Amino acid sequence: METLWESRFALRTQRMTSSLIRELLKLTQRPEVISFAGGLPAAEYFPVDRFQEACQRVLATQAHYALQYSPTEGYLPLREMIAERLSRYNICVEVENVLITTGSQQALSLIGALLINPGDHVLVEQPTYLGALQAFATYQAEYVGVPTDDHGICVDELPAALRHGPKFMYILPNFQNPAGVTLSAGRRERLIALAHQQGVPIVEDDPYGQLRFEGEHLKPLVVEDAEQSGNNGKAYTGNVIYVSTFSKTLAPGLRTAWIVASPPVINKLVQLKQGADLHTSTFTQMVIYEVAKDGFIDEHVRRLRQVYRQRRDTMLAALDRYMPSEVRWTQPEGGLFLWMHLPPGTDVRTLFEEAVRRDVAFVPGDAFFTTPNPPPTARLNFSCMPEDAIIEGIRRLSGAIQDVQAKAVPVPAP
Amino acid sequence: METLWESRFALRTQRMTSSLIRELLKLTQRPEVISFAGGLPAAEYFPVDRFQEACQRVLATQAHYALQYSPTEGYLPLREMIAERLSRYNICVEVENVLITTGSQQALSLIGALLINPGDHVLVEQPTYLGALQAFATYQAEYVGVPTDDHGICVDELPAALRHGPKFMYILPNFQNPAGVTLSAGRRERLIALAHQQGVPIVEDDPYGQLRFEGEHLKPLVVEDAEQSGNNGKAYTGNVIYVSTFSKTLAPGLRTAWIVASPPVINKLVQLKQGADLHTSTFTQMVIYEVAKDGFIDEHVRRLRQVYRQRRDTMLAALDRYMPSEVRWTQPEGGLFLWMHLPPGTDVRTLFEEAVRRDVAFVPGDAFFTTPNPPPTARLNFSCMPEDAIIEGIRRLSGAIQDVQAKAVPVPAP
Numbered sequence: 001m002e003t004l005w006e007s008r009f010a011l012r013t014q015r016m017t018s019s020l021i022r023e024l025l026k027l028t029q030r031p032e033v034i035s036f037a038g039g040l041p042a043a044e045y046f047p048v049d050r051f052q053e054a055c056q057r058v059l060a061t062q063a064h065y066a067l068q069y070s071p072t073e074g075y076l077p078l079r080e081m082i083a084e085r086l087s088r089y090n091i092c093v094e095v096e097n098v099l100i101t102t103g104s105q106q107a108l109s110l111i112g113a114l115l116i117n118p119g120d121h122v123l124v125e126q127p128t129y130l131g132a133l134q135a136f137a138t139y140q141a142e143y144v145g146v147p148t149d150d151h152g153i154c155v156d157e158l159p160a161a162l163r164h165g166p167k168f169m170y171i172l173p174n175f176q177n178p179a180g181v182t183l184s185a186g187r188r189e190r191l192i193a194l195a196h197q198q199g200v201p202i203v204e205d206d207p208y209g210q211l212r213f214e215g216e217h218l219k220p221l222v223v224e225d226a227e228q229s230g231n232n233g234k235a236y237t238g239n240v241i242y243v244s245t246f247s248k249t250l251a252p253g254l255r256t257a258w259i260v261a262s263p264p265v266i267n268k269l270v271q272l273k274q275g276a277d278l279h280t281s282t283f284t285q286m287v288i289y290e291v292a293k294d295g296f297i298d299e300h301v302r303r304l305r306q307v308y309r310q311r312r313d314t315m316l317a318a319l320d321r322y323m324p325s326e327v328r329w330t331q332p333e334g335g336l337f338l339w340m341h342l343p344p345g346t347d348v349r350t351l352f353e354e355a356v357r358r359d360v361a362f363v364p365g366d367a368f369f370t371t372p373n374p375p376p377t378a379r380l381n382f383s384c385m386p387e388d389a390i391i392e393g394i395r396r397l398s399g400a401i402q403d404v405q406a407k408a409v410p411v412p413a414p
Numbered sequence: 415m416e417t418l419w420e421s422r423f424a425l426r427t428q429r430m431t432s433s434l435i436r437e438l439l440k441l442t443q444r445p446e447v448i449s450f451a452g453g454l455p456a457a458e459y460f461p462v463d464r465f466q467e468a469c470q471r472v473l474a475t476q477a478h479y480a481l482q483y484s485p486t487e488g489y490l491p492l493r494e495m496i497a498e499r500l501s502r503y504n505i506c507v508e509v510e511n512v513l514i515t516t517g518s519q520q521a522l523s524l525i526g527a528l529l530i531n532p533g534d535h536v537l538v539e540q541p542t543y544l545g546a547l548q549a550f551a552t553y554q555a556e557y558v559g560v561p562t563d564d565h566g567i568c569v570d571e572l573p574a575a576l577r578h579g580p581k582f583m584y585i586l587p588n589f590q591n592p593a594g595v596t597l598s599a600g601r602r603e604r605l606i607a608l609a610h611q612q613g614v615p616i617v618e619d620d621p622y623g624q625l626r627f628e629g630e631h632l633k634p635l636v637v638e639d640a641e642q643s644g645n646n647g648k649a650y651t652g653n654v655i656y657v658s659t660f661s662k663t664l665a666p667g668l669r670t671a672w673i674v675a676s677p678p679v680i681n682k683l684v685q686l687k688q689g690a691d692l693h694t695s696t697f698t699q700m701v702i703y704e705v706a707k708d709g710f711i712d713e714h715v716r717r718l719r720q721v722y723r724q725r726r727d728t729m730l731a732a733l734d735r736y737m738p739s740e741v742r743w744t745q746p747e748g749g750l751f752l753w754m755h756l757p758p759g760t761d762v763r764t765l766f767e768e769a770v771r772r773d774v775a776f777v778p779g780d781a782f783f784t785t786p787n788p789p790p791t792a793r794l795n796f797s798c799m800p801e802d803a804i805i806e807g808i809r810r811l812s813g814a815i816q817d818v819q820a821k822a823v824p825v826p827a828p
Contacts, residue, residue, distance in 0.1 A: 002643070003615045003653045005678050008581060010531045010553070013682055043478035051481065055469040064457035067465065067665035102516055102669075106691040113552060117424045134689040138527060139424070167422060201417045229416070239417045251481035253696035255516075264419050268427055275548040276690065277520040281698055282667035 012118075015137050028361035034393035036380040037361040039177065039336055043384070045307055046251050047291065047300055054290035058283065066283045072274045073266075074100025074258070075285035081292065082258050086242075089219060091226035094235035096263045099270060102280045104207055104245040104257035106273075108135035111203055111241055113272045114265070115167050116141045123166035125153045127339075127368030127377070129177045129205065132170055143370035150330065152176065152183030155190045162194070168201040168241075173221055174209040175335025178368045178379035182333055185218050192224045195239050202240045207248050208335035210301045213309035215333045222260060237262045246288050248336070249301050254284040308336070308383050311390060315382040318394035324402055329380075336383040339365070342376035343405060351378075351404045360396040426532075426554055442775035448807035450794040451775040453591065453750055457798070459721055460665050461705065461714055468704035472697065480697045486688045487680075488514025488672070489699035495706065496672050500656075503633060505640035508649035510677045513684060516694045518621055518659040518671035520687075522549035525617055525655055527686045528679070529581050530555045537580035539567045541753075541782030541791070543591045543619065546584055557784035564744060566590065566597030569604045576608070582615040582655075587635055588623040589749025592782045592793035596747055599632050606638045609653050616654045621662050622749035624715050627723035629747045636674060651676045660702050662750070663715050668698040722750070722797050725804060729796040732808035738816055743794075750797040753779070756790035757819060765792075765818045774810040 028035045058066050073079065079098040086093040101107040108131065116122065118140035124132070126145040133143075144164045147154050153171060171191070173183040183191070195202050204221040219227075222242040229238050245257035259269060273279070291297070312332065319329055319340075326343035340362075342348065348364040355361060365377025382390060442449045472480050487493065493512040500507045515521040522545065530536065532554035538546070540559040547557075558578045561568050567585060585605070587597040597605070609616050618635040633641075636656040643652050659671035673683060687693070705711070726746060733743055733754075740757035754776075756762065762778040769775060779791025796804060 002651070003613055003676075005615075005676065005682075008529055008615060009682060010527065010529055010534075012531075013528060013686070038483075040483060043482050046477060046481045048473055048477040048481070051477070052470070052473050055473065056466070059462055059466050059469065063460060063462040063465070065667075067460045067462070067667040068457050069452075069454060069661075069666045102691045102695075105689070109690045113424065114427060115422055115424055117426075120424075131689075131692070138686060138689045199417055201419075201422060237416070247483075252483045253479075253481040254698075255691060255693070255695045262417075262419065268419075268423060272427070272552060275519070275545075275552045276523045277516045277669060278545070279669070281516075281669045281695055284668075284695055284698060 012138055012140055015140050027356050030359070033356065033359045033361050034385060034389050034396065035361040036382070036385070036393060037363050038381055038384060040381070040384040041248055041252060041336070042304075042307060045304060047296075050291050050296060051251070051287065054287045057290055058286045062286065066286050068282060070279050070282040072270050072279045074098070074280060075282065075289060078285050078289040079258075081289065082260070086220075086222070086260060089223040091223045091231055091236055092233050093260055097236050097260050097266060099259045099266050099273065100280050100285055101257045101259060101273070102277055103247065103252070103255040104205065104243050105131055105135060106276065107243040107257055107259045108132050108205070109138065110269050110272050110276065111243070111259070112136045112139040112141065114268055115201075121164050121166040123161055123164075123169040124370060125171065125176065126371060127178050127365060127374070128170065128370070129172060130367050132205065133370065145369070145371045148176070148179060148181060150181055152181050152187055153191070155187045155194070158191070158194055162198050162200060166200060168203050169195065170203045170205065171221065172205045173218070174206055175211065175332050175337070177207070177335070178337055178363070178365065179339040180330045180332030180335055180337045181339075182218070188218065188221055188224050192221060192228050192239075195225070196228060200239075204240050204242045206242065206244045209244065210249050211305060211308060211336070212334035213305055213312065235263060236260070241265060246292070249297055249304070250288060250291055254288055256280060256284055256288045305334075311382045311385070311387060312338070314387040314390045315380065315394060318391045322395050322398035324398065324405070327401060336381055338380050338382060340378040340380060342378060342401065344376070345408065346376040346401070346404065347408070348376045348378065351400060354404050355397055355400040358396040358400050360393045360400065362397065426552055441770050444773075447770065447773045447775055448799060448803050448810065449775040450796070450799070450807060451777050452795055452798060454795070454798040455662055455666060455750070456718075456721060459718060461710070464705050464710060465665070465701065468701045471704055472700045476700065480700050482696060484693050484696040486684050486693045488512070488694060489696065489703060492699050492703040495703065496674070500634075500636070500674060503637040505637045505645055505650055506647050507674055511650050511674050511680060513673045513680050513687065514694050514699055515671045515673060515687065516691055517661065517666070517669040518619065518657050519545055519549060520690065521657040521671055521673045522546050522619070523552065524683050524686050524690065525657070525673070526550045526553040526555065528682055529615075535578050535580040537575055537578075537583040538784060539585065539590065540785060541592050541779060541788070542584065542784070543586060544781050546619065547784065559783070559785045562590070562593060562595060564595055566595055566601055567605070569601045569608070572605070572608055576612050576614060580614060582617050583609065584617045584619065585635065586619045587632070588620055589625065589746050589751070591621070591749070592751055592777070592779065593753040594744045594746030594749055594751045595753070596632065602632065602635055602638050606635060606642050606653075609639070610642060614653075618654050618656045620656065620658045623658065624663050625719060625722060625750070626748035627719055627726065649677060650674070655679060660706070663711055663718070664702060664705055668702055670694060670698055670702045719748075725796045725799070725801060726752070728801040728804045729794065729808060732805045736809050736812035738812065738819070741815060750795055752794050752796060754792040754794060756792060756815065758790070759822065760790040760815070760818065761822070762790045762792065765814060768818050769811055769814040772810040772814050774807045774814065776811065
């Protein structure tokens with residue numbers, strides 16, 4: 001008798017986000033497609049020579065350690081580096097505050113496992129990062145959505161939303177994925193104050209914070225939290241679970257990221273991580289450390305900021321030049337993405353198909369909402385295409401938008 | 415107001431295996447301790463030069479791919495290699511049967527997520543692999559334990575155990591962790607027939623199958639299953655989910671393992687893995703492929719078999735020489751571990767403390783049981799210590815056992 005697999009699958013698998021987006025994106029992998037759909041860093045700027053040297057050095061001097069099992073918490077020098085870098089702000093971060101994870105996707109998955117009982121609510125921005133929704137879906141989360149505008153999550157709407165009793169708030173403060181917006185300094189202060197008042201933790205997801213092209217660098221929420229609660233010079237014990245990654249500053253292919261949180265939270269996450277994958281690759285952690293150290297990461301990030309800024313400017317100029325007047329978009333001060341508001345009534349799936357026919361791709365915005373019938377939107381990545389392709393892609397996309405608008409059947413009057 | 419973290423943690427975290435073993439093992443990390451406690455491969459036999467060349471080659475020729483995001487399913491040439499190797503048996507395994515995971519710990523975690531609803535029963539051997547219990551604990555599994563003897567799980571007891579309606583059976587057929595025993599060919603046949611009759615899937619965990627020192631190599635359960643259900647030359651669609659790893663044949667520090675299963679199972683696992691860590695490190699997958707290819711892995715495994723066999727023989731001889739007559743142990747035909755049955759009434763925690771005082775360590779056996787009051791046992795690793803340390807360690811351990819026996823207060827007559 002063959003196993004009736006469908007009837008054996010656990011309930012949580014029935015709640016998993018459909019793979020529609022995955023399927024859509026497979027259509028965009030033909031080489032002739034100009035894809036603004038992925039979230040890829042520019043591969044041509046990976047510091048390959050530095051990775052070569054780092055691999056060489058690690059294997060020449062510490063191979064027996066690098067290829068062996070290692071502690072779940074992570075490679076100590078890397079944890080120290082992370083603690084030291086965050087401690088440059090007005091916050092005390094010690095090694096016991098830091099857990100290395102297998103990419104920030106694992107960080108989100110472990111945090112979901114730590115906090116979410118089936119049916120628990122998570123407060124999320126509208127729109128929010130799709131990967132977080134996938135991570136939390138495994139734990140059968142429900143959502144409370146709060147709108148965002150050009151200054152990030154609308155904090156005025158938080159008190160009402162918090163009445164749903166969310167287990168935590170999931171916030172991307174910098175150059176948010178997907179919308180590219182940044183939470184203002186004033187809103188950061190209010191958000192942390194509200195979290196304190198109500199005793200609701202915040203999960204701060206900050207993959208892009210270092211990739212600011214212009215304007216003033218703003219304090220991470222974890223730092224604001226430490227300051228408001230009176231940073232006493234001991235290891236951080238506050239309300240915020242901070243997540244960041246080397247994927248956008250060095251390379252995503254090594255899956256190395258980290259969590260900073262209160263030690264009791266880290267301890268429980270370590271137990272969960274032990275069950276999830278024992279530990280992150282010893283070798284990749286050591287290679288990342290060797291690549292990042294001695295200030296290289298800061299130097300490299302300065303280079304990336306210039307490249308990505310140039311590409312963002314190119315995309316903004318092309319949008320200005322080609323897009324019909326009803327289309328609007330955000331003006332990200334950093335990161336990888338901008339967000340496009342399409343004319344009301346646009347059928348985004350139809351637009352996607354028309355765009356792919358014209359060899360240009362984006363991600364339909366509805367995937368990033370937890371509320372039904374979101375407005376027609378699109379996420380565009382500007383980091384991974386050369387400038388001439390960006391211009392040509394926006395020209396094609398504009399053609400697709402105009403074509404779909406022209407063909408749209410007007411809604412008959414009642 | 416600070417977050418009351420304990421009250422925010424999800425129910426599943428209250429069920430997680432205590433970290434007592436972790437704490438115990440920290441006591442054994444002094445350099446003077448001869449540790450039989452870990453499950454470490456011999457670091458001095460890692461093929462370091464081959465890893466050097468592989469890193470060099472991958473970064474010289476495919477760096478933009480190796481350092482970038484990649485598909486959740488895994489690196490295609492590696493999946494093809496795995497499919498091809500298993501297809502040397504009488505089974506048809508295609509690429510769509512194969513998912514690469516971040517170590518086999520992640521494989522077990524994803525399988526737990528796929529199949530276990532809170533309270534579902536999993537049928538396990540007594541004793542069984544502790545890491546699997548930790549992975550399944552995250553999904554709030556209950557257990558049905560079935561005893562093992564020198565020929566693996568006692569299949570005669572399976573029909574009664576299956577009446578508990580377990581969601582699946584978790585079986586380590588080769589040189590089992592912790593007991594070192596191997597499931598006989600006859601029992602493999604009966605186990606698969608029973609699984610078929612009752613429609614209960616089997617999760618086959620096979621990290622050590624290649625490390626056989628003597629005797630006849632036995633068919634994996636997944637192959638037995640394909641044969642019994644009539645292997646039709648199409649991609650495997652049977653009852654068994656097969657898990658294996660490069661950790662014991664090449665190196666554990668790269669966290670690269672795999673699952674072979676029916677395509678609908680793989681598809682659902684891919685969705686779960688996307689939420690768990692997006693994908694396994696592109697770079698480590700490519701390095702593992704470059705190291706393993708062109709027959710190197712087989713050549714290297716032949717070398718490991720010799721080394722580990724020698725160490726096992728040394729440990730068996732030392733046990734014969736030093737142990738008191740009431741102590742018994744298994745005779746593993748491969749793998750990394752043997753299992754020691756201590757005299758009835760031995761307090762294993764007291765023995766552990768006495769052993770650590772004498773600078774020798776093992777893992778107390780009770781951690782590997784899901785049933786209360788297991789017999790006094792110990793797991794000894796023979797792969798990672800040089801031979802003189804093995805002999806000296808067994809001598810010390812024997813002293814500790816005799817000392818604890820001498821001090822034991824006899825149970826007063828009723």
